[in-house]
Amino acid sequence: MIDLYTWATPNGHKVHILLEELGLPYTVFPINIRAGEQFEESFLEISPNNRIPAMIDRDPVKGDQITMFESGAMLIYLAEKLGRFLPGLENPKGRSEVMQWLMWQMGGIGPMFGQASHFREYARERESLDRLQYGIDRYTNESHRLYRVLDKRLDKRDYLAGEYSIADIAVWPWCREPGRRGVDPNDFPNVRDWFDRVADRPAVKRATKVLSKESVRPTKHDDEAWSIMFGDKQFNR
Secondary structure (H helix, E strand, C coil): CEEEEECCCHHHHHHHHHHHHHCCCEEEEECCCCCCHHHCHHHHCCCCCCCCCEEEECCCCCCCCEEEECHHHHHHHHHHHHCCCCCCCCCHHHHHHHHHHHHHHHHHHHHHHHHHHHHHCHHHHCCCHHHHHHHHHHHHHHHHHHHHHHHHHCCCCCCCECECCHHHHHHHHHHCCHHHHCCCHHHCHHHHHHHHHHHCCHHHHHHCCCCCCCCCCCCCCCHHHHHHHCCHHHHCC
16 A cells, blocks of 8 residues: 655646556545645655655565655656556666656756746746746746657657656646646647647546645735745745
8 A cells, every 4th residue: 555645736646647557556645735734744754855745655565664755766666566657677778768758857847847837927926027037038938948859759759758658657747737837738739649648548537636626726825825835934944
């Protein structure tokens, strides 16, 4: 049984999707990141970086229970546990392609799309547009660049590494709301078609419902929520 500590964010959805695809039983423990539950000591014991998701595998293949944080590491672990969605060492070419695109998401798509959303939406709650314009332009342009990379990769390919894999599972949740990054999906038809292809999978449909009602974003953050999400409570722990 997997204990999953999570919230309905793109990084949370990565692990929701893979667990649903694998058919592994799991119990959801909501971590309300706007209420500051990610800073509670019980959660920090599992995720020392105070980020979701995190998990405990109480039934590993060998040995004692395994505690994990970092969504990319969790995807690799779960895929290897069941031998699905990540080629094994006997297929170094296929494995390396999946791993490259997984790391591309972790080092590029996630951080850059997150910053684009922050400057285009959240930061406007507290700062004037003229003070934010550089950040908006910088991360919107980088989001478009990454979309172009993705669109080129998906030209004449159904999936990032040939077969559907944890690379697709990692990237897909970050592409759910392109407008938040200033992106028109019709400008990137290969990405648009790939997105719809993945979205049609029954496991993906189930996964995106996990904590969907509880995790609805507020239209505006009050002072306490802002401090927790973006302010001093992030840094004074």
